[in-house]
Amino acid sequence: MEKLSYKLLELIALSLGLPAERFSDYFENDTSFVRLNHYPPCPSPELALGVGRHKDSGALTVLSQDDVGGLEVRRKDGEWTKVKPIPDSYIINVGDIIQVWSNDRYKSIEHRVKVNSERERFSIPFFFNPAHHVMVKPMEELIDEQSPAKYREYNWGKFFKTRKLSDFKKLDVENIQIHHFKISN
Ligand SMILES: O=C(O)CCC(=O)C(=O)O
Numbered sequence: 022m023e024k025l026s027y028k029l030l031e032l033i034a035l036s037l038g039l040p041a042e043r044f045s046d047y048f049e050n051d052t053s054f055v056r057l058n059h060y061p062p063c064p065s066p067e068l069a070l071g072v073g074r075h076k077d078s079g080a081l082t083v084l085s086q087d088d089v090g091g092l093e094v095r096r097k098d099g100e101w102t103k104v105k106p107i108p109d110s111y112i113i114n115v116g117d118i119i120q121v122w123s124n125d126r127y128k129s130i131e132h133r134v135k136v137n138s139e140r141e142r143f144s145i146p147f148f149f150n151p152a153h154h155v156m157v158k159p160m161e162e163l164i165d166e167q168s169p170a171k172y173r174e175y176n177w178g179k180f181f182k183t184r185k186l187s188d189f190k191k192l193d194v195e196n197i198q199i200h201h202f203k204i205s206n
């Protein structure tokens with residue numbers, strides 16, 4: 022999954038007109054991790070969500086899932102749409118960091134997981150994240166007078182920690198989001 026993530030990162034860099042290795046240095050001492058998700062069957066799936074709506078905060082997510090399904094992504098028009106499991110394939114999410122690096126040319130998509138009334142579900146996401154100290158900001162090469170930077174820079178480690186605090190402890194604070202760093206021109 023890590024190898025695949027590096028490859029995808031190279032392709033994303035090339036697609037933005039940047040050198041393939043442009044993002045590589047940010048991943049020295051990376052903070053990537055794997056999560057093992059188990060969603061037990063739920064008798065009232067309409068009353069509970071497996072994972073509430075959110076965007077992945079890192080660079081990329083490589084997700085392996087079984088054939089049960091339940092993952093949904095939010096389309097531009099606001100409708101939730103199911104992501105059908107395809108055997109022997111990964112689902113790739115672009116995370117918030119790629120959105121900022123690309124100055125909004127790539128978008129991090131909102132998603133959630135619905136539970137199933139009969140079957141348990143397993144999923145294994147690999148979160149590909151840069152080093153703790155990395156300051157995230159739009160790539161200088163993508164910025165000029167016509168397309169100015171859309172985000173102020175922020176520290177990845179601090180962002181991630183703040184996200185976790187508001188995510189899991191349900192503190193009475195809004196979840197930190199990249200739009201908090203948006204520059205209004
Ligand atoms: O279980 C899934 O399909 C996705 C889980 C997820 O979105 C996450 O852990 O960030």
Ligand SMILES: [Fe+2]
Pocket residue numbers: 075076077132
């Ligand atoms: Fe996610």
